[in-house]
Amino acid sequence: MARRKTSWQVWLRRIAQTGFSVLFFYVFLQAEYRPINRTGGHVKFFFTLDPLVMISSWLASHQIAAELLVSLVILGLTAFFGRWFCGWMCPFGALHHLITSLRNRTAKQKIATDGYSPWQKTKYYLLGAILVAAVMGVNLAGWFDPFSFLYRSATLVIYPGLNDGTAWIFGWIYQHDPSIGSFKVTSISEPVYQFLRHTVLPNTQPYFYGTVIIAVVFFAVVLLNLYRARFWCRYICPLGALLGVAGKNPLVQIKRNEDACNQCKVCVVDCQGGADPEATANWKPAECFYCWNCQSACPHEALTFSIRVPGGKP
């Protein structure tokens, strides 16, 4: 089958994912200690969007910080329009999406492994467990919430690791001072490193105990994408589960042109959420990330997403 050009919706989605990921790391960098001790004001931004954080804190402490109410907007939008958050906004999801797309697999293999699995219900049980624990006063959300997980891994493992790796490389060049003919490599490497130091690298690097286990868990979670597509998002993420519950019956639904469709299942190949796009009646809106891969992949342009009037037929 001929490969179609990627649809503009998919391009838009990629831009959004990239944008929010960049925003996440920008906000992350703002949290670094600055000499005049002015912490970036928007560190909390992502967490205020997070309804899981809001609900579990409320259940555990019977209090809500006012700013967490912003997350109700996300919950509300999901209830109306579906789990666009997971496909377009979540930076952790974007990471899993990226790793998933780097896999070297044939379409046939993907159809076999990446369709809907009943195991995707695990995340709902995990969500339930977290909420029950919260009611009993134990707030476990921080361990499984995707922002917390990503932030923690970035702070303890990724950022220090990148910093050390970069310092090691540029340090090696500085110490050995290689030249190519009469051209000194340091005349380029030093300005580059200074630029990095003044922009993205930290001024002082705190180290933490317990990084090994965080590193192992982080890489395990990321590597699980090689087993099943967007493993964390489908099987573990309690925020995704919460949004799935909210988005069970959204207004924006998949629409298939029955005449154009020949059951080729190309739409399943790159479906990120495991939502079964090839079976309109069986399509699982709670699992759909609205990534538009299916619509983009369909060689017969049989799929699209549109607003469904409540009560009407798709």
Add this chain to the structure above:
Amino acid sequence: MLRLVSFFLVTFAAVCGLVPPSLSAQDVGHPELLRLVAEPLPDGSIAQSPASFYSPDNLYEYMDGGADIFVLYGVKSMLHLDAKVRTVDVTVDIFDMGSPNAAFGMYAAERSPDYDFIAMGAEGYRNKGILNFVQGRYYIKLAGFGDGADPVLEAWAKALSARVGSDTALPAMLTRLPSNHRKPHSEQYIPNDPLGHSFLGPAYVASYEFNGHESKLFVTLSENENDAHERLKQLEAHFSKTGECAAAPDIGAGAIRGKNSFEGSFVAKVQGHLLLLVLNPTTDGERILREAAKSLH
């Protein structure tokens, strides 16, 4: 692609795992110190980064040459925290000196009688942008920068003092030293080698001023009365060799008196398990010795 990605990620994990955690890392092995800076922080302060901990071996990483004296006084561990409240930056350094004596000794080593003293913990002093105090086995040093720093430091000190909780008294021995003509805030506790002599340590030291003349009282803590007599003998031997030394029965049984060119003159006697020594005594010095012997009986 899978292989490439896996290789990259595994190598990355290995590198991260091999990065040695710096010794000044957050550590869950200091629960008591951490409890002192548990949330919420005083006065609405916000921690700028997790608290760091230092041991005697790596304290120099934080204080360089300033660390040696803390190690000498037996510091067990130290907590360092940077916090911010409004326009003020606060630096909190809490030294666990291991015992109230050592904490007092370290505190007293850094204080001068002319400081501005306040009632905080067992005792404290303040100046623009700093507030240091001692309580129990902790020596706490607070530094503040920015407008309105001093009230913030006071709030911090009060909160930390409440959290330390334990006794807010100076070492008991200090109250038993003769008080007449004693220079306030001149007391010290020297664990090793007072005056450079190991047989004199550990000792409480206090300065006395009479008619413009300053004397120093050393109360050396020996193991028992035999040990105290042994130390007296060593003191006698030292001064006999470097100057002169003789018995002074007029002061008391077993008392000695002597002098040399570089340390000055002294009188000394044993009282129980304590060795009492007054350096540069005048007639008043001998009175000090008698009083000390009486009150420390």
Add this chain to the structure above:
Amino acid sequence: MNDSSRRDFLKTCALIGAAMKLGPFAGQEALAATTGPALSIAHFRSSPESPDAIAAEARRLTQEAVNGLGGMGRFISKGDVVWIKPNIGWNRVPEQAATTNPDVVATLISLSYQAGARRVIVSDNSCNPSVACFARSGIQQAAQKAGAECFTMEDRKFRKTNLNGKALPAWELYGDVLGVNKFINVPIVKHHGLCKATLSMKNLMGVAGGQRNRFHQDLTNTLVDLATFIKPTLVVMDAIRVLTANGPVGGNLADVKRKDTVAAGTDQVAIDAFGATLLGYKPQEIGYVVEGHARRLGTIDFESLKPRRIEVG
């Protein structure tokens, strides 16, 4: 030799362990010995209180002290790359006299540029966390305003260097320092809990990396080893405010006394001997000053150099 080949030469020597008896800036000795006084002491008659007046005092004293030696032109030539090494060791404000007065540093930067320096770099290997020290001491801001490059040091740049010292056969020294032509050491006079006083030779520790607490095992010989290897082009000693107790960290303003003095000289031992007297010590009481004299690094009898004394204000 042009700049880059001279640098290569020095680096090669350091790396392959050639018997380098002289430090990187040696050669200036000959110059310094013939063309002017070895020590000048500038003193301000009053002790103004306002920050602006103290800043003006600092600038004036620094200029007078350097002029007393014959002017900066004696030390800095056109095209020089100059390293100015103040004490930026501690997270303290200038009033606490734990770090060098920023206006002294700024004045030296201006004088260097006026004398034709091509680049001026200001840095130190701080004891407390460096980002805080550079900001709180006011030195980074003052240095950058005066047009110098002032950034915290980086661990990756310390190079194992052969010193051939009595206590230090080799040690990690900051790579960038080894590559400049001229080195100006700008300490502040302070009490030190371990060695009685920290003056100019102790200030050189800020060029060293690694586990510097090992220096304390034999501070006397270590400091003289360091001072013998890094013979500064010029030493300018800040004694406007001095720390008289609880050094080197300090913090209590009650421990700070005004001496309103800036000294400048080419003899490290002599200027340290003079600095010791400002704290009430006899030069003979400071171990590394005695050792420096014994090794003929300089003279402990600073009066014999007939220092220029300048009274201003």
